[in-house]
Amino acid sequence: MKFSKSFIPTTKQPPKDAVVNSHKYLVQGGFVSQTGSGIYNFLPMGKIVLDQISTIVKEELNKTGAQEVDLGMVTPASLWKESARYEKYGKELLRFKDRKSNDFVLGPTYEEAMVDLVRNRVTSYKNLPLNLYQVKTKFRDELRPRFGLLRGREFLMKDGYSFHSSEESLKEEFALMEQTYKNILDRLGLEYRVVEADSGSIGGNSSKEFMVLASNGEDDIVYCEACEYGANIEAAVSSVDNSTNSKIVVKKALYEDSSKIVVFFISQDDELQLTKATKAVDALELFDIDTPQDMTKQDFIDSSEYECIIDSSLENEFALSSYDVRAVQVGDTCKCCGNKLNITKGIEVGHIFELGDKYSSALNATFLDENGKSKNLIMGTYGLGISRLVAVMQEVLSDEKGCVWNNIIAPCQLDIIISDIKKPDQVKVATDIYNKCLEKGLSVILDDRKERFGFKIGDFELIGFPYAIIVGRNLSDGIIQLVDRKTLQKTDIQLDEIDEKLKELFWGS
Numbered sequence: 001m002k003f004s005k006s007f008i009p010t011t012k013q014p015p016k017d018a019v020v021n022s023h024k025y026l027v028q029g030g031f032v033s034q035t036g037s038g039i040y041n042f043l044p045m046g047k048i049v050l051d052q053i054s055t056i057v058k059e060e061l062n063k064t065g066a067q068e069v070d071l072g073m074v075t076p077a078s079l080w081k082e083s084a085r086y087e088k089y090g091k092e093l094l095r096f097k098d099r100k101s102n103d104f105v106l107g108p109t110y111e112e113a114m115v116d117l118v119r120n121r122v123t124s125y126k127n128l129p130l131n132l133y134q135v136k137t138k139f140r141d142e143l144r145p146r147f148g149l150l151r152g153r154e155f156l157m158k159d160g161y162s163f164h165s166s167e168e169s170l171k172e173e174f175a176l177m178e179q180t181y182k183n184i185l186d187r188l189g190l191e192y193r194v195v196e197a198d199s200g201s202i203g204g205n206s207s208k209e210f211m212v213l214a215s216n217g218e219d220d221i222v223y224c225e226a227c228e229y230g231a232n233i234e235a236a237v238s239s240v241d242n243s244t245n246s247k248i249v250v251k252k253a254l255y256e257d258s259s260k261i262v263v264f265f266i267s268q269d270d271e272l273q274l275t276k277a278t279k280a281v282d283a284l285e286l287f288d289i290d291t292p293q294d295m296t297k298q299d300f301i302d303s304s305e306y307e308c309i310i311d312s313s314l315e316n317e318f319a320l321s322s323y324d325v326r327a328v329q330v331g332d333t334c335k336c337c338g339n340k341l342n343i344t345k346g347i348e349v350g351h352i353f354e355l356g357d358k359y360s361s362a363l364n365a366t367f368l369d370e371n372g373k374s375k376n377l378i379m380g381t382y383g384l385g386i387s388r389l390v391a392v393m394q395e396v397l398s399d400e401k402g403c404v405w406n407n408i409i410a411p412c413q414l415d416i417i418i419s420d421i422k423k424p425d426q427v428k429v430a431t432d433i434y435n436k437c438l439e440k441g442l443s444v445i446l447d448d449r450k451e452r453f454g455f456k457i458g459d460f461e462l463i464g465f466p467y468a469i470i471v472g473r474n475l476s477d478g479i480i481q482l483v484d485r486k487t488l489q490k491t492d493i494q495l496d497e498i499d500e501k502l503k504e505l506f507w508g509s
C-alpha cells in the first residue's frame with residue numbers, strides 16, 4: 001500500500017468532545033470519522049483493524065461448531081410484540097414505520113429474530129444443540145452516546161444464540177463460550193476478568209461479563225484478592241455484619257406509565273447501588289429527589305405513600321423483608337473465601353447469558369424430545385462488542401503521541417518512510433525494501449508522500465504502526481533507521497543487515 005494513494009486523513013485537531021485516548025486518536029489517526037451523535041464511519045485503516053478482530057472472533061467461534069448467519073437489519077415489530085419487549089425495551093429501541101404503516105425496529109439485539117428463524121425449522125431434539133451467530137451492526141438509541149466507539153448508537157457486535165434440549169446442554173455450551181471468549185481476548189493480547197453480572201433487559205438466569213482492565217473503564221469490578229471471585233459492582237455481593245445505624249436514600253421510581261417514591265434504608269457507611277435498587281423495585285429507572293422533610297424513619301414505614309426497601313445489612317432492625325441494595329466496598333469480606341475484596345475499573349467487551357426459555361416460551365418455539373413430548377427450546381445468548389474492542393485496544397495501548405497497535409491487529413506491520421521524496425537514492429532503497437516485504441506477504445505501507453519528514457514521522461506516531469523504517473540522510477553512510485512505535489526507540493541498521501533484521505522481526509527463520 002502506498003501512502004500517497006491511501007485515504008488516511010490524519011489531523012492535529014482532536015474532536016472537541018473527546019475525553020478518552022481511543023476517541024481522540026482513532027479520529028485523529030484517520031481510522032474513524034463521526035457523522036452524527038454516536039454514529040461513526042470506518043475509514044480504510046479502521047476497517048482493516050475492525051475486520052481483523054472479526055476474523056479472530058469468527059475463527060475461534062467456528063472451531064466450536066457455531067455457524068455464522070446474517071439476519072435482516074430491520075426486524076418486524078410483531079416479533080418484539082410477541083416477546084413483550086416492544087413496550088419494555090424503552091427508548092433505546094429505534095421504532096419506525098414503513099410506507100404501509102407497518103411497525104419495525106432497528107435491531108439492537110436479535111433474540112426474537114433468531115428464535116423466529118429456528119422455530120418450526122428446528123423441531124426435534126435430534127437437531128440440537130445448535131449455535132448461530134452473526135457479526136452485525138446494531139443500533140441502540142443510547143441516552144448518552146460518548147467516548148467515541150466505546151459507546152456508540154450504531155456499533156458492530158457479534159451476537160450468538162444457542163438452542164438446547166436440556167439445561168445441561170446449555171451449561172456445557174455456556175462454558176464453551178466462556179472459554180472461547182477467553183481465547184479471543186488472549187489472542188488479542190488483552191488483560192481481562194470474567195465477572196458475574198446483572199442480566200439487564202436481556203433477562204435470563206445467570207450471566208457473565210468480560211471486563212478488560214482499563215483505568216478509563218465505565219464499570220467497577222469487584223474482585224477477591226485471594227480467590228477467583230469477581231463481579232460487576234451491579235451484581236457483587238459480600239459478607240457484611242448486621243448494622244444498627246441506618247440512613248435513608250429517597251428516589252423516584254419510573255415505570256412504563258406511572259411513578260412512585262421509594263425510600264431505601266441502608267447502613268450509615270454504605271452507598272446505594274443503583275442497578276440493584278432499580279431491580280428491587282422492578283422500575284425502569286430511578287431518579288434523585290429531595291428527601292421529604294420532617295419525616296422520621298418510622299413515618300416513612302407507616303405511610304402508605306412510600307414504598308420502603310430495607311437493605312439486608314439492616315434485616316434485624318426492621319420487620320420488613322430485605323433486599324441487597326448496597327454497593328460492595330473495598331475491604332469487604334469475600335463470600336467465597338473470607339478474604340478481602342478490592343475494586344478496579346474495567347470496560348465490558350462481552351456478555352454471555354444462560355437465558356432458559358424466556359424467549360422460546362414467549363414466541364412458542366418448541367421441539368419434540370426423545371419421548372415425543374413438546375418442550376420449549378432452552379437458550380443461551382452471547383454478545384461481544386467488536387467496534388468497542390477497537391477502542392479498547394487503544395485505551396490499553398495508546399500513549400501521549402497517539403495509537404499503538406500490537407502486531408496482532410495492526411492495520412499494517414511496517415511503515416517505510418522516504419524522508420525526502422526528491423532524493424532518487426532514498427526512493428530506490430525504500431522501494432526495494434517495500435517490494436521485498438510485499439513478496440514476503442507482509443502488510444506494509446510506503447510513505448511516498450511529498451511531505452516533510454517531520455510530518456511523516458508525526459503520522460507514524462499518531463497512526464501507531466508497530467514499526468517504521470526511515471530511509472533518510474544517513475543513507476549516504478549506508479545506514480537506515482528502525483523505529484519501534486511502542487518504545488519509540490530508534491536503531492541504526494546497516495543497509496546490508498536489513499534483510500536479516502526484517503527476517504528477525506517479521507518472517508522468522
Ligand code: ATP
Binds near residue numbers: 142154349350388
Ligand atoms: P453496556 O452495559 O456497556 O451498556 P450492554 O450490557 O448494554 O452494555 P450487551 O447487551 O450485553 O451490552 O451487548 C453485548 C456487547 O455489545 C457489550 O458487551 C459491548 O461490548 C457491546 N456494546 C453494547 N452497547 C454498546 C454501545 N453502545 N457501543 C458499543 N458497543 C456496545
Ligand code: MG
Binds near residue numbers: 200209348351
Ligand atoms: Mg451487559
